[in-house]
Amino acid sequence: MSRPLRAEIDLEALAHNYRYAKSLSHGRTLAVIKADAYGHGLLRVAQCLCGGDGFAVATIEEAVALREAGLRNRILVLEGVFDREGMCEAAWRRLDLVVHSGYQLELLKALPETRPLSIWLKVDTGMGRLGFDGADAPGIYADLAALSAVRECVLITHLACADEADSPHNHLQLQRFDATARAIETQRTVRSLPFAQSIANSAALIGLPDARRQWDRAGVMLYGINPHMGSGQDHNLKSAxxxxxxxxxxxxxxxxxxxxxxxxxxxxxxxxxxxxxxxxxxxxxxxxxxxxxxxxxxxxxxxxxxxxxxxxxxxxxxxxxxxxxxxxxxxxxxxxxxxxxxxxxxxxxxxxxxxTQRVPRVYGNGTRLESGGGADRAAGPDSPAP
CATH class of the missing domain: 2.40.37.10 (Lyase, Ornithine Decarboxylase; Chain A, domain 1)
Known part of the structure; x- marks a missing residue:
């Protein structure tokens, strides 16, 4: 008999939580499934949510695993790529890419003739990690608009204190982001590159309505965690x-x-x-x-x-x-x-x-359970759609 420890993953809870995230959004909602879908199994979770608006992952390796499993949804790579090989791979796999640094912009400019990419232009509005200065964003947008390799630009940022809804830093970041978006809108080039915005993560979706834009990013809430409730859970979310x-x-x-x-x-x-x-x-x-x-x-x-x-x-x-x-x-x-x-x-x-991976993931739809292999096994056709 095998060791009795197991992680039971409720696929219907995941689908329920995604539907709840969608109900809060003003636009489309990416399911954030980085880090093996927060330990729940990358491919199984992706298959469960494949009827949604798309996915966000941290690395191109995660995105490639989804493509090789047959997922055709939009997939955003949040860290972007780091070399020419990664840029070419992203274009071939039809991935959306975050561009947060000058070297990534140069890689994009050097990309051979290929399918055009959706580029998510990241600005640092106060998180202090990745992103261009907002003052530079209009010029970078103009550079992107001039490239045949780019078919769309989404302006994106990340909030540092979204889990503290009353933090004045949230208001400051939203002000900076909106000023950058207005500056881009007022200088749109002759080639009108489609333009959208993305701010809200799980905490902002739940607690900061002003952060909801054309694209939102639901992460930890998909798995039943309300980032505003400390050690409690919201009645709208189900533990996965x-x-x-x-x-x-x-x-x-x-x-x-x-x-x-x-x-x-x-x-x-x-x-x-x-x-x-x-x-x-x-x-x-x-x-x-x-x-x-x-x-x-x-x-x-x-x-x-x-x-x-x-x-x-x-x-x-x-x-x-x-x-x-x-x-x-x-x-x-x-x-x-x-x-x-x-x-x-x-x-x-x-x-x-x-x-850890030595803990078997066991997948179920409510009360029905089936064995699974974590990140290296895709879901069957009976997985619930969101």
């Missing part, structure tokens, strides 16, 4: 991943006895505890402290002692019916991953993307 295992041992402890590395946890009275087949080698946060919640028999129990590579311990003193083989939920619909992340001093993004 449940990390589930079983008790592989149940033991008694006397007052004063310890459990785990470092003898960090000691029982103050006689008790009972169980060992769960899951550890930091599977992606569970190593620094989750004693007291982190775990569901056993559908009831809250507490993590005790240090998390090991392959195992963790939970206090069963108040759950006498728990025994070897009892199911344990480490996070999911009844125990938000954001709550576990907060307990461990982390964020839900890190926990979801950190689930």
């Amino acid at each position: 991943m449940t990390l589930r295992s079983r008790l592989i041992a149940v033991r008694s402890a006397r007052a004063g006895e310890s459990v785990g590395y470092g003898c960090d946890y000691r029982f103050y009275h006689d008790g009972r505890f169980g060992i769960v087949a899951c550890g930091y080698g599977d992606g569970y946060p190593r620094h989750a402290p004693s007291g982190t919640p775990v569901l056993v028999c559908g009831r809250r129990a507490q993590l005790i002692g240090r998390v090991s590579m392959d195992m963790l311990a939970v206090d069963l003193s108040a759950i006498p019916e728990a025994r070897v083989g009892t199911e344990v939920e480490l996070w999911g619909g009844a125990l938000p991953v954001a709550e576990i992340a907060a307990s461990a001093g982390s964020i839900a993004y890190e926990l979801l993307t950190g689930v």
Whole structure:
């Protein structure tokens, strides 16, 4: 019998969350499926959402994997490309590209005669990572308009504080972006290159209506995480991943006895505890402290002692019916991953993307489950459409 740990992926929850993102958008919505779809499986998630407006990934390798799996949707590469080979590959694969630096603009200008590309011109309005200065954007737009290799320009930026809806920095970034967009609109060249805008990520889609434009980008909300709610979850979003295992041992402890590395946890009275087949080698946060919640028999129990590579311990003193083989939920619909992340001093993004490949992904539509292989296996025709 195989190890009982598994990550159950609810495809209908993913489709529901995408529909909710679409309901907030004023235009079209890209499903952000970078980093193996936040740990949920790149190809399976893409197949589930293939009826949507398109996808956004971080790297060209992710985009190529989608194309080779037969996905024909629009695919935006958020980091763009870094050399001539990547630029040619993007053109051949009909990918949308972010251009955020001068060297990428030069690569585009040197591109041989090919199918024209949709270019997303990134401006830095206050994130401080990637992007051109807004004052330079009108001239760059004019350069793009002069290139036969470009068929469309989307002005894009990223908000630094979108998960803090009341932050004045959001207003500042929107002001800068709108000023840049107006400057481009007022100097459109004779060749009227189609022009659109994109600002909103998940946090802005939910909490900043003024950031919604022709293209929005739904990321973490697709997987059931509301970035505005800390350790809670919004009723409009459904958790897409449940990390589930079983008790592989149940033991008694006397007052004063310890459990785990470092003898960090000691029982103050006689008790009972169980060992769960899951550890930091599977992606569970190593620094989750004693007291982190775990569901056993559908009831809250507490993590005790240090998390090991392959195992963790939970206090069963108040759950006498728990025994070897009892199911344990480490996070999911009844125990938000954001709550576990907060307990461990982390964020839900890190926990979801950190689930390792040795954890089987098991895919289902509501109650029906089927085995899957993570990023290297595409969904079948029975995957729900958004």
